[in-house]
Amino acid sequence: MDGKCLPKMSDEPHRDTGPYEPDGGWTSGEEPDAGETGERRSGPRRLLPTWRMVVGAVLTVILVISGGMVAGYLLVDIPEPNPHAVSQSNVYLYSDGSRIAVDGEYNRETVPLTEISRGARRAMLAAEDRDFYSEPAVNLKAMSRAAWNMLTGGDTQSGSTITQQYVKNYYLTQEQTVTRKVKEFFIAIKLDKEVSKDEILQGYLNTSYFGRNAYGIQSAAQAYYGKDAGELTAAEGAYLATLVNAPSAYDTRAHPENKDRVLARWNYVLRGMVEEGWLSKAKRKATEFPEPGPVKPSTSLSGQRGYLVHAVDDYLTGHGVIAENRLASGGFTIRTTIDRKKQDALVDAVDEKLVSRLDEKNNKVDTYVRTGGTSIDPRTGEVVAMYGGQNFVEQYTNTATAREYQVGSTFKPFVFTSALDNGSTTQDGQPITARTVYDGTSGRAVEVDGRDTRFAPENEDEVNYGRVTVSEATDKSINAVYAQMGVDVGVENVRETATALGIPADVMDPKVGGSISLGVSPASTVDMAEAYATLANHGMHRDHTLVTKVTRGSETVDLPNRKEKRAVPREAADTTTAVLKSVVEGGTATAAQSAGRPAAGKTGTAEDDKAAWFAGYTPDLATVISVVGKNPKTQAQESLYKAAGLERVNGGGPPAEIWGAYTAAALAGEPVQSFDLDTRGPVLPTAPPTEDADPTGPPATDRPTEEPPTQAPTTPGDPTPPTGTPDPPTGDPSVPPDPTAGGTVDGGTTESPTGGGTTEGTTTGGSTAGGEGPGGTSDGDGGQSTGAGGG
Template sequence: MSTTGNHDSTAAGRPAAPPPAPRRRRRNRVLGALAVLTLLLGIGLMAGTYYVDSVPTPTDLTLPESTTVYYADGKTPMAKLGAENRTIVPYDQMNDSAKQAIVAAEDRTFWTNKGIDFGGVLRAAWSNVTGGQRQGASTITQQYARVAAELKGVTYSRKLREAVIAWKLDDKYSKENILGFYLNTVPFGRGAYGIEAAAQAYFGKTVRRDAPADKQLTKAEAMVLCAMVKQPEADPDDPEGSPGYDPRRNAKARQNSIERWAYIRDGMVKLNYLSPQEAANLAYPDTVRPNDPAARVSGLDRPTGQVVNHVLSELRQTDPFKGKPAEYLRDGGFSIVTTVDKRVQDAAEAAADIRRDSAPEAVRGQPRNWQAALVAVEPGTGRVLGYYGGNAATGADYAGWYYDDEGDARGYGQHPPGSSFKVYDLAAAVQQKISVKQRFDSPDTKEFPASGRTKASPNGPIRNAEHAACQPNCALWEATVASLNVTYFELTEKLGLNKVLDLATRAGIDSMWANEPGNPQPRRIELRGHPGAETAPHFSTEAGIGQYGITVADHANGMATLAAGGKRAEQHFVRSVTKGEDTVYSERLVQTDLGLDAEALNQVNWTLRRVKAAELDNGWDSAGKTGTWQAGQSTTQNVHTWMVGYTGALAAAVWLGSTDGKPLRNKNGSYEVYGSNAPGPIWRQFMERATAALKLDPDKYRFDAPKFPDDKPSPTAPAPSAPPTTTRPSSAAPPPSCEPAPCASASPTGRPSPTRSPRPSPTRSSGPPRTPPPPG
């Protein structure tokens, strides 16, 4: 019986000197008579309240039960959610170890009493009123009744009502039903409620009888656990003197545990659960795990805590969970199987967590303001296989954004993609039958009056950040490999920004962030479900060269669409949700076509395979693109760097930037930090290790070569297929390149906006304003 709930407390105050012995005897007789009278009156009161008192019963009382989040294999736990660490196991699925040990520990007459131990109550009454040790005299049924009725306080009226309820329950429900509920209910310490959570917390085992024998809780181990029920936690007022029964807490607690274990062992013999010989051969187990307080965090203190945030956000938008309180999902005892493959996740964390020794040498030991993010998506399904946006659920999410329990948008995952966005311009071009061998006028600088980029404008003409051997006249594929801004700005004008945004949206870019006059924070523009002609006015032509923020997650999904032969799938984190034997939710795999024919896709792949940073050393065909965005007006210092790309089996996007908005500067003091030498090594290491871990055959994922039917390009670009879309001129304060405040400490969660919405809204702000940069 628990000292925290089963024993009545002693009266306050220091007692006077004891009276002479004859007076004590007379007093005890009087008090004893009063106790018996009280008991008899109580029995009469029981009869009067038996049919009117009510209590939640084992069939109608819902217990908070931990929801477990699993990796994609459905077996490996990622996190455990809920106010109480509890996993309910039905009585008939438990092995006998805990059933027998708890009866021997707490109520040896359980199987024969009527829910009330009248002899114990009488002894408790006598002891309590005659100055002996206060006693609770609670059977297992009474203890259950107390929990079920949420009875609090230590009073005789409470004791009486508890007995009434126990009597009633015992008359109506089977002993098995009551014992099963009790074992799933009581606390065992270490934050574990119920025998299954306790078995896992103390021994890493289970009480399920269908588990392998070596994984099941033994009788000796169950006896250790059932000793805990007497006092699950140390007395906070005297933790050293009254430490409870966790043998790993201190020496006294261990001794308490051993003595209580011996008491339970003797009870097991008396109840014929053990023979005397079996008891003699039984050894106290010294295999109790150390108490790890961090384990109570339930996995949210790891990088996959960010995955859990997205999982919960995604499920809140589905019919089974929409409009339900947060506790319904967290405390509902659900089993959530995510799309995240542990092998891929391990590779993502090893590469993108640049504080680890496992990260590529190029990014290890760099300044503390360096931060990376990585998202990997499975082509054709949209399943997120790996996600690294930060190191904990409560930290800033640099890879994406999600809705929290209150419907508020959180996360800091949007960054200007720079030249990595040009993959969508390229795809839009070949969709419009512009060959990648088509040549463009490609000087170092060029004016574009229609877009407000002239020598007389505040931002001046467009200039290339790099120089290529093909200049001043380059094929589109050459301009892609060299990331020539002049070529791609002209391409965006000729195609029309609406067509570029249409293509990017269909590929996977659901949101883009824009600055607006009078709004101090960039605002999220919902691209998904809106035609480019509708969203283009929010942006200038600079969108085509990556000036406006997008998320790492969206960019990864765009790469997955190209990897899947132009078949876009909805990016998601959840494969299934079950409760017991019932399936509550299952993923729905739906593809939409990007609208590129085979030749167009082959030309895109052929071009992106020529990007040196995208080459892998493991025999896989791979394609990709780097990108940077400069700091302020600088042409040599960058705040954001990217590497995105794919094989036929895996797509990934990597961002590396600064957390404080300052230019990236390496440990040697150099500002030469680019997509190729910072996120590039992260991407390559991840792709090589992840594809190796997945054990896929690269020969099954080869890219086809294009045929180039129009292999006679003219010296200049063709006329535009449609008039340029009128967009906001770049002189109207283009969006800046970084968000200094949230990069450092916008809020503990990296919250992008105080506005609330139950589902993604067409606009969403994310972070404070940034200083306007030139395109890069």
């Protein structure tokens, strides 16, 4: 370098030796820039990308995405229509392989957009894609959110425009996968460039599924309102638009329990129409919900077949086995758990014991009568028979699966089982057993910690029973006893036990407080049969099932894993069974003796006799029968007074009679099974409690006591009876006492001697009160101040 040399480099610190100026160098006191000297960054700065790296990365991503978009657009063509658009059928089989029904043929009638009312078109846009006519074929923001959720295992959700939904319906499948979403993306973009928005909307409305096997809005208009799509009002169109999200669940005829959810969605659609200027506020205010008409199924689903097919479909879709749209596309062979012999026996029993008594032409109340029934094998949880109504073509709602009516006193065994399971005690600290004595006075205030509450339910016909054992109170279905027992056990404990046995937790509203013990909760016969099957199976629970095998071509569909698990201790379940045997042998359910086999069960009657129940079981079959009142025009619940030629319809009448006839026929030819019970001691009392001098007056004491095993308790003088009508319950009167205060159920008292064996005797305390009716004994616990029924 022109003979000049650079300074010698050294590991020693630099010392200032004066200015350095050759070739434009630096002078003393000036620091060079890192970029000028090539100095490397040190420390944490080394980990940070430079601006060149950031820009390069962004450009790379843009190029990759752009390239992918171009490649995807070029490589993905608009395919032929989905082969599943071709009509297929689902085949439903009995457990023996014989055929129940063939269903699933597409019910579709394609119509041009001009033959669909403007109100219906706008309702669909308000529900699914309000910006359809102004937006591009895809919504990138919504799609990104949906894709991220699928990739990360989050909830799958739709990010699709109407264009994309039409592509999915017509060209692709209903699978929620990234591959399908990618294809849907590019096909939608291409389709949007090749056809008009009107054509896309027309295709979407003709391919969407609306339930009732109706594909397309024309078929839906006929299925729900018996009119053409061009005649639909905005209100009707809004209801059909709600069905796209959940076609079966939102059918208010099939699932009246979902009416509130349907109304919320329907109001959302109409609100959107107002916001978009498609419906005036005045017309919206005057719009009422358009109740859909009854279903018009094909004759192949007449009788019980339609109920069975729809119950199986609901089971498969409700348990996530098959998506609803995929099931509706057809091609499945479904072997059910329904036993043909038992199914026929159940239909014959209902016809003989109830339908033959009805005179719909001359007795208006008889037109209200509906019947439901479910029979379960306790060992497997399989539903072997189901009765949904007289004829699916005429009565669409499946009374066996609907959760509309209070179960009444059929709920009481769950309270007693919970007392045994939790080692609960009375207000006096005595363990609750079948021989515990309670006050059976009608309208007696329930106590909590020695204080009267405002919860004072009445017994059926306001009969006062005085001091009675739990076993006798179960025989006679005494509300006063079970209201107090439920509070002693604790409402939450009762709910937990009922849930463990098989009652869905969401049907038991905790706000009802102590009334829960009297059966104010609605449940289906399927729910109740599952719970009673758990008692029959010695406290071992298994979720019910309607299906044993599902195939589609060479594909076998996976079914839910139904592991058996312990719900309550065997001693608790078996002791409850021993008490319920007494109900059949000498209580309100003597009509069930016609089964000709050892049986246990409980009657129940809802408020105003709107529903009557019998839930019972033998060691090998658990069956629940309900007879309910429903107005066929308004769908409102109706009283069954004077129905079927009877003064009153209660659980001990037609329901118990149907149960007995069915059980006898269903088990004909099979060995008679006796109950193998482990109650760890005697169950029924050896002597009745001393009656009050006035059997209809108030009891001697406000507190229940434990009855000695061989001596009836003595009774002091009667207190002054209360006056006036008890107030309805307010708040939650059911704060339980400390459940640990009384020890365990069967140990430590003379009432619960240890040792095996069961008591097979009948209950003491005399015959049932409440009167005889033409259809059987009165249930003894009908109405009370809480609005709960009896049974």
